[in-house]
Amino acid sequence: MAARGESGGGPVGARFLVHAVLAGLTLILAIWLSTGTMAPYGATAWQPFVLEPCHYLINIDHYHFEAVYLMLQHADRSSWEPSVMLRRILFPVLSLPFVRAFGFLAGGVIASILLHVVALIAFSVFVRRTVGEAGAITVMWLLATYPGITYWAGLPYSYVVIVPGALACTMLLYASERSDRVRDIARWCLWLGMINLGYDLVPVFGPAVLLRLVIRRRWRAILPAVVTMIAPTALLLLTFKAIHVDVLNSNTNNYAGPLSGYLHPLANPQLWGRYVLQMPAIFITNFLFGNMLFLPLLFVAALLFARSERARIVGPVDAAVLIAFLALFVFNNGAPPYRGWQMRGHWIARLYQPVFAAFLMPVARLTELATSRQMRAWRTAVVIAAVANASITFGPILMNPLAAILYQRFYVHSPADSLLLNLRHYGRRPLGFCDPSHDLDHFKPEPLPPDWHVERIR
Numbered sequence: 323m324a325a326r327g328e329s330g331g332g333p334v335g336a337r338f339l340v341h342a343v344l345a346g347l348t349l350i351l352a353i354w355l356s357t358g359t360m361a362p363y364g365a366t367a368w369q370p371f372v373l374e375p376c377h378y379l380i381n382i383d384h385y386h387f388e389a390v391y392l393m394l395q396h397a398d399r400s401s402w403e404p405s406v407m408l409r410r411i412l413f414p415v416l417s418l419p420f421v422r423a424f425g426f427l428a429g430g431v432i433a434s435i436l437l438h439v440v441a442l443i444a445f446s447v448f449v450r451r452t453v454g455e456a457g458a459i460t461v462m463w464l465l466a467t468y469p470g471i472t473y474w475a476g477l478p479y480s481y482v483v484i485v486p487g488a489l490a491c492t493m494l495l496y497a498s499e500r501s502d503r504v505r506d507i508a509r510w511c512l513w514l515g516m517i518n519l520g521y522d523l524v525p526v527f528g529p530a531v532l533l534r535l536v537i538r539r540r541w542r543a544i545l546p547a548v549v550t551m552i553a554p555t556a557l558l559l560l561t562f563k564a565i566h567v568d569v570l571n572s573n574t575n576n577y578a579g580p581l582s583g584y585l586h587p588l589a590n591p592q593l594w595g596r597y598v599l600q601m602p603a604i605f606i607t608n609f610l611f612g613n614m615l616f617l618p619l620l621f622v623a624a625l626l627f628a629r630s631e632r633a634r635i636v637g638p639v640d641a642a643v644l645i646a647f648l649a650l651f652v653f654n655n656g657a658p659p660y661r662g663w664q665m666r667g668h669w670i671a672r673l674y675q676p677v678f679a680a681f682l683m684p685v686a687r688l689t690e691l692a693t694s695r696q697m698r699a700w701r702t703a704v705v706i707a708a709v710a711n712a713s714i715t716f717g718p719i720l721m722n723p724l725a726a727i728l729y730q731r732f733y734v735h736s737p738a739d740s741l742l743l744n745l746r747h748y749g750r751r752p753l754g755f756c757d758p759s760h761d762l763d764h765f766k767p768e769p770l771p772p773d774w775h776v777e778r779i780r
Contacts, residue, residue, distance in 0.1 A: 394418055437486050460689045726741040
């Protein structure tokens with residue numbers, strides 16, 4: 323398979339700009355239609371919290387996220403100190419001006435939309451320069467229709483950072499790859515550490531950075547890279563300690579669970595053996611549903627297509643991220659039994675969402691490498707994936723049963739029919755449309771039994 327000439331270094335043309343505008347508008351519409359009663363992270367709950375007076379559906383942790391803004395606005399300590407989300411401060415800092423102007427829900431969603439559109443354009447420009455224009459346009463539309471955005475983006479929570487943060491970390495990894503200077507590598511790693519203040523992305527991208535430094539034999543850069551990656555989080559924790567706020571809570575303690583299992587490996591060897599035997603099946607579901615099925619399938623199709631043509635589409639950075647993803651999966655799912663919230667199993671595929679950028683880059687490269695003879699088949703595969711993804715991103719307004727299934731498999735915190743059940747009762751109203759007269763009487767789903775999902779509570 324011969325490579326076509328890359329046009330990424332030249333000026334941005336009208337074709338790229340038209341696609342950027344249309345993709346940006348598509349993403350804005352998709353996020354807006356995932357707000358209000360249709361916000362998936364709220365509407366997929368069996369008994370969602372209802373925000374009055376418009377009956378918008380929010381997640382059970384809504385007030386934990388709102389508390390971070392109260393802290394930033396110097397509200398009474400008792401109103402924010404119990405929150406388990408105080409350490410995830412990046413998005414609240416970025417969105418605070420909008421929240422002050424328009425309120426927590428509306429302001430946070432406006433900031434979310436802006437952040438995702440900027441991330442889409444920035445990453446598309448990066449792919450154009452790195453790979454080529456055709457690959458960039460492909461990536462642009464895969465992002466504009468990506469359900470991994472709309473699951474989170476319609477509510478003003480820290481999870482809004484996941485997709486833009488993962489895209490930014492990917493660009494930082496590529497930047498660090500191009501430099502041999504310790505100072506440059508440390509600077510890129512410091513930015514990566516700052517992004518980690520929004521969501522825990524270092525467990526994926528940190529090992530990828532270190533792996534590439536080892537492979538490149540940049541031994542002197544390893545310690546500065548580690549220090550700069552952890553420095554922002556360490557500084558934040560020290561700040562909380564100085565004001566006597568304990569950020570070790572039920573949320574942070576979840577990460578210690580697998581580690582505690584490794585500290586007592588022989589406590590229950592039979593159960594551990596069963597966990598190990600389940601890992602291949604769990605890997606398949608985590609791989610597929612951690613990014614809503616269609617993007618992972620397109621990535622696999624790209625690998626098969628490239629192999630048949632003897633083309634190389636997975637770059638060193640992408641390979642490092644994929645290896646880090648596999649290592650994190652093995653660490654979580656291969657851990658000996660431990661008590662408390664389980665970071666293993668089919669139910670929490672969402673943990674591995676940040677790997678999606680390592681799917682996009684090979685897809686972009688294949689788009690650039692495909693010749694005219696091969697392009698028709700590959701373009702068809704990309705269009706099918708984008709349309710299938712769009713059916714999920716616009717799934718709530720379309721009442722698409724597949725959206726309910728894939729959103730639930732992404733994060734199994736309620737039965738699969740919860741989304742459609744809630745939409746039938748509360749209606750389909752995005753942010754800005756309010757119906758306070760909507761009748762909520764006679765609607766209360768039966769309580770779920772405490773053991774409805776054994777993986778979560780074992």
